[in-house]
Amino acid sequence: DIQLTQSPSFLSASVGDRVTITCRASQGISRFLAWYQQKPGKSPNLLIYAASTLHSGVPSRFSGSGSGTEFTLTISSLQPEDFATYYCQQVNNLFTFGPGTKVDIK
């Protein structure tokens, strides 16, 4: 099974900060990776698929990059509504979610 790790697990940041979250796969998965945002008590929302394609309606301050085993999610200028937990998901061989990165207010 393909395992995912995310770093950091927790991130404290301020509005306007540039934030980067890393997701690493235990084996190469090409670009078969998606990113989700989840707020407390809510269902996850798709942000990015195919590693770097922004889902419809997602603000352009979100971007994704990477291929193979290392991927990043970047928020170029953190907004108040972006404080949430972010998950990566590999879709190369069935599905696996990463452990999540919680972005909190500094």
Next chain:
Amino acid sequence: QITLKESGPTLVKPTQTLTLTCTFSGFSLTTSGVAVGWIRQPPGKALDWLALIYWNGNQRYTSTLNNRLTLTKDPSKNQVVLTMTNMDPEDTATYYCAHLGTYYDSLSGYPYFDFWGQGVLVTVSS
């Protein structure tokens, strides 16, 4: 507009079988390429993919649940049913169903879960 909603018991006893129903609208499970998945999330923990059923009846399951899962579909009712046997307190979680979309480029198809239900919290306790 695609919507999904989970329904089922919120409390089950250990060793019992859990049956959850996902009722959806805005798409058909008879359309080629369409699939519905189930994902769960224990309180305070990460998302955990469970199972997926395709329009053609093909099913995929996580290997971590030792054949405890079964998926069925009823396209005429726009429903997918998840059954999980031998429930344990560690199965306490919010259970979500989700629509699987796919993006195609010149090389591959890249799946993703683009629409999710609101989730149902299932507690396993005697």
